[in-house]
Amino acid sequence: KNEVEQSPQNLTAQEGEFITINCSYSVGISALHWLQQHPGGGIVSLFMLSSGKKKHGRLIATINIQEKHSSLHITASHPRDSAVYICAVYSGGGADGLTFGKGTHLIIQP
Amino acid sequence: DADVTQTPRNRITKTGKRIMLECSQTKGHDRMYWYRQDPGLGLRLIYYSFDVKDINKGEISDGYSVSRQAQAKFSLSLESAIPNQTALYFCATSDFPFNQPQHFGDGTRLSIL
Numbered sequence: 001k002n003e004v005e006q007s008p009q010n011l012t013a014q015e016g017e018f019i020t021i022n023c024s025y026s027v028g029i030s031a032l033h034w035l036q037q038h039p040g041g042g043i044v045s046l047f048m049l050s051s052g053k054k055k056h057g058r059l060i061a062t063i064n065i066q067e068k069h070s071s072l073h074i075t076a077s078h079p080r081d082s083a084v085y086i087c088a089v090y091s092g093g094g095a096d097g098l099t100f101g102k103g104t105h106l107i108i109q110p
Numbered sequence: 111d112a113d114v115t116q117t118p119r120n121r122i123t124k125t126g127k128r129i130m131l132e133c134s135q136t137k138g139h140d141r142m143y144w145y146r147q148d149p150g151l152g153l154r155l156i157y158y159s160f161d162v163k164d165i166n167k168g169e170i171s172d173g174y175s176v177s178r179q180a181q182a183k184f185s186l187s188l189e190s191a192i193p194n195q196t197a198l199y200f201c202a203t204s205d206f207p208f209n210q211p212q213h214f215g216d217g218t219r220l221s222i223l
Contacts, residue, residue, distance in 0.1 A: 088153075095166065095168065103152070
């Protein structure tokens with residue numbers, strides 16, 4: 001089973017700062033997902049990556065397959081970005097092959 | 111309307127009671143999942159289903175059962191609830207194959223006293 005580690009576990013920053021959240025995993029994967037969980041509990045999918053880089057608005061996700069590492073960046077952070085960000089990796093083997101990280105709790109202060 | 115709807119959103123009940131959590135979806139996906147989320151832990155898979163006739167156990171199925179009543183409906187039951195089943199429960203759906211993004215409901219916060 002893949003081991004997924006996220007860092008930092010908690011992050012508090014000021015509005016406008018550049019944010020980086022990291023995810024590393026232990027076994028090769030076919031896909032990595034970044035998810036956002038808002039304080040109300042709902043979870044939404046932000047990105048699915050298998051290589052390279054993706055950008056959506058102020059969010060950028062990168063993955064380095066050789067180093068088994070991914071980063072999620074937020075530019076010009078805003079209080080509405082406050083949420084838990086979850087990394088999940090798929091390493092094959094059916095539905096059991098999806099492993100979730102514990103999440104990074106981000107707070108952006110105005 | 112949400113694509114994946116869970117009911118109830120919150121439930122408080124007592125040890126030994128039977129509980130059913132319901133999930134319905136309008137995504138048209140065949141694959142449906144139930145997860146639980148505990149503080150300090152990642153989401154863990156309880157059960158999943160590929161279609162009405164296909165039900166599979168996940169990592170932590172003990173103490174739970176499920177029913178896939180239709181392509182759009184997938185229910186999770188706790189036959190005799192115990193306090194360590196207190197958690198946030200999520201239903202999710204996905205398209206083929208397994209590495210595709212999953213679409214989550216808003217969660218059910220379940221407290222067992």
